[in-house]
Amino acid sequence: MKKFKVNIDNKSYEYVEGTRYFDIAKEHNEKALLVKVNGKLQELYKNLKSDIDLEFITLKDSIGRMTYERSAILILLKSIKDIYGNTIKPVVEFSTGNGLYIRLNGKDDFDIDRIDGRMREIVDENLRIEKMNVHTETAIKMFHEAGLYDKEKLFKFRRVSRVNIYKLEDFIDYNYGYMVYSTGYIDKYIITKYKDGLVLIIPKKESPNVVEEFAPEEKIFNELNNASRNAEDMGVANVGSLNEMIANGMTNEMILISEAYMEKKIGDIADDIVKRDDVKLVMIAGPSSSGKTTFSHRLSIQLRAHGLKPHPMEVDNYFKNREDTPRDEKGELDFESLDAMDIEKFNEDMLALLNGEEVEIPSFNFKTGQREYNGNFLKLGKDDILVIEGIHCLNDKLSYKLPNDSRYKIYISALTQLNIDEHNRIPTTDGRLLRRMIRDVRKRGISPTKTLSMWESVRRGEERNIFPYQSSADATFNSALNYEIAVLKQYVEPILFSVKKDCNEYQEAKRLLKFFDYFLGIPSDNVPSNSILREFIGGSTFKV
Template identity: 85%
Template sequence: MKKFNVNIENETYMYEEGTSYFDIVTEHKRKALLVKVNGKLQELHKTLKNDVNLEFVTLSDAIGRSTYERSAILILLKAIDDIYGSSISPRVEFSTGNGLFVRLGSKTDYDVEKINNHMRELVDENIRIEKTNVHTDLAIKMFHDAGFFEKEKLFRFRRVSRVNIYRLENYIDYYYGYMVYSTGYIDKFSLTRYKDGIVLVIPKKENPETAEEFVPEEKIFNELNNASINAIEMGVSDVGSLNEMIANGMTNEMILISEAYMEKKIGDIADDIIKRGNVKLVMIAGPSSSGKTTFSHRLSVQLMAHGLKPHPLEVDNYFKNREDTPRDENGELDFENLDAMDIEQFNADMLALLDGERVELPNFNFKTGQREYNGNFLKLGKDDILVIEGIHCLNDKLSYRLPNDSRYKIYISALTQLNIDEHNRIPTTDGRLLRRMIRDVRKRGISPTKTLAMWDSVRRGEERNIFPYQSSADATFNSALNYEISVLKQYVEPILFSVQKDSKEYPEAKRLLKFLDYFLGVPSDNVPSNSILREFIGGSAFHV
């Protein structure tokens, strides 16, 4: 039997041809969910065919965690099917709090403890998760017979002739991404009954040994839930339905309805601000590529329609001078740290404005790293209102001296309401990442490879500085549009192909390309000039 060299962490081992990666991982006693073979992701059932460099992918890796989540979902759906059969049609919806919401519909007598216990039985039995490759036409029939009609519709628009199906005993399903070798890998999770469904919690990357109890975030859940219901009402809750509308020539109608719905939401927030009576400072925060700038402009237009005079203000202009900026654990300047802001000056200026004084507002020069004063004076009259944007705007430590009734806080994020199908959700971060890559190339000259390389760091900053304060907002705004990924596809696909195969970012670029392949593309011609999407693809009516 032929033998091959396998390099693992700079040590070389010899294995026979045909040895499975599962056997290699088991021998090395590593908790690997997948492996990278010469930089390419592989599932553990794959076998050795030549000399390779082997890396272990664990729950501490982003790809490993998403693999764990998919596999946990499969076991959950199998458990529900075993207990309730077709009387429950679970739908995997969205992340909420620290968990994943699975809607169980109108059925209310389901037993979460019973589902949980059966899941653990399936885990204890350590059943192989089998993968088979079938013709797309057969997959469509299989999904129709199983009652997975969104999957059936999705694959009617697939260009490939074959598709991978996963089987857990008698239960079949399709998943966008890799799976673990067997059920025994998914030994840490918790289930909680919530609203009209259940929440599945799996370990975080940072703490892979523990699945925490569910911590609900009511405001974000309600926003996501409303968006999901709206998508269903519009007939575009899944990619197959979206593609069907595009194929039937209904793209423009869909764009108009999506934009009208968003404008109504902005108008509702403006109405609420007016009703409060004393609001002089509208404070907006949200994660990267949420469309904060366009949203603030559109909100300002709505406020002007109420007779107010809005003035934009960026908190970034209150950065401390470069020599006073704190550094992170790696010695790099930490601009996302609240201590990078001149909190005292910000509060002093805002209080002076609230007291009717004339204040010279600063401008931060990012080239010199210094705060400058260039004669930008402002005095607030009866109808004047400040629209303030910054990552710390929801954190009361930024505005600790300002009276609560003068502030109106808004959390904005692109909370994707579209799912691939019944059991495959689209993470909200994916939509924002696509937006950011397009904008980085178009406006900042930053390559998609660099954007992908920075994304984990960006996410960590959001986890630290934005997400903990989202529940304190007076209003939550969802900036995701039902149709947007079909438009973004035209812009982001070509630049993703520029990511080199030998780069660390290639697997993520490849994943995103596969993801985009589910969508029919549409041109941007009918996207309105005031759309949040224009902030990223260009052609905005606003200076963004």
């Protein structure tokens, strides 16, 4: 029988033709969930057909963790179906705290212990998760018969002739991405009751052997939950419904309603600020590509409508001079660290303004790396209010000398409420990544390859400097728009094709290109000039 060479960690091994990657992984890395064969992702059921370089993907990898999550969801959905049949309709909604929220429609008194027990049985039985390749029309019929109408609607807009479906005993589902070989791999998870559903918690990639107890984020949950309900009311809770509205000529109406809903939310925040007589500093923070700048401009307009005089300001003006900037563990300048800010000078100036004194506000010259003073004097009168934007604005260490009642803190993020279908969610980070890629190319001359390579580092900075403080905000604002990914498609798809196959970022680019296949595109002509989306695609009425 023919043998092939398999290179693993710079060592060469021989295996006979047809050996499953599952068997090779068992010998070398039992924690492998997927493999990379000559740089291409493969599931473990695939067979050896030639000489290859082989890498193992585990829970420590982002792709591995996503695979683990999808597989855990499949087991959970089958468990619910086994116990309750069609009386419960689970909807995989969004991440909340350190878990994933799944709403259970149709039954309020479900037994969480019974569902957990059935999941444990399925895991202990180590059942194969089988992949089936069927004609798209066959898949549509199967989804209809199974009562999975969102998937049926989704696949009516797919142009591919065949589709992959996963089967776990008698349970079928479509999944956006790869799955593990068998249920026995999913041996670490917690499910717990929460609101009108449950939360699934799996290990973080930094600690793959540990499942932490659920740590809820009530404010973020409420914002996401309200956004989901709003999307349902608009009839665009999932991609199939969005495509249907586009196909039926309702695009402009959908854009106008989405933008009106967002404007109302901004108006509500402005109303709340005005009610608090002592507020002089509105402090806005959020992760990358949340639309902070456009939001601050639109909030300022709402405040002006109330008779106030807002003054936009960026905390970045209070960066320390380049020679005083701290460095990270790699020896590189760490601009995201709080220590990169001149906290004392910021507090000194803000206190002076609160006390009615005139202050010269600095600006930071990013080319020279120096703070400059160019005659920008400011004095706060009765109706004046500062609208301050910066990644550390929710951290009390930045404004530790300022009275609490003088500050109004806002957390902003693009919390994507749209899902692919009832069982496949769109991570909120994907929406922000798409926005950032467009802006990086358009305004900064940064390639999508570079943006993708930096994204993990950007997210680590957010985990350290922004997310721990989000619950301290007085208001939370969701800047995601129901229709935006259909617009972004026209901008992102072409540039993703520039990512070369031999780059480490190619697999992620390929995943995003496949993701866009679900969407019908929308031209940007009818996107309002004051839309947060304009901050990224261009054509904004504001200087952003």
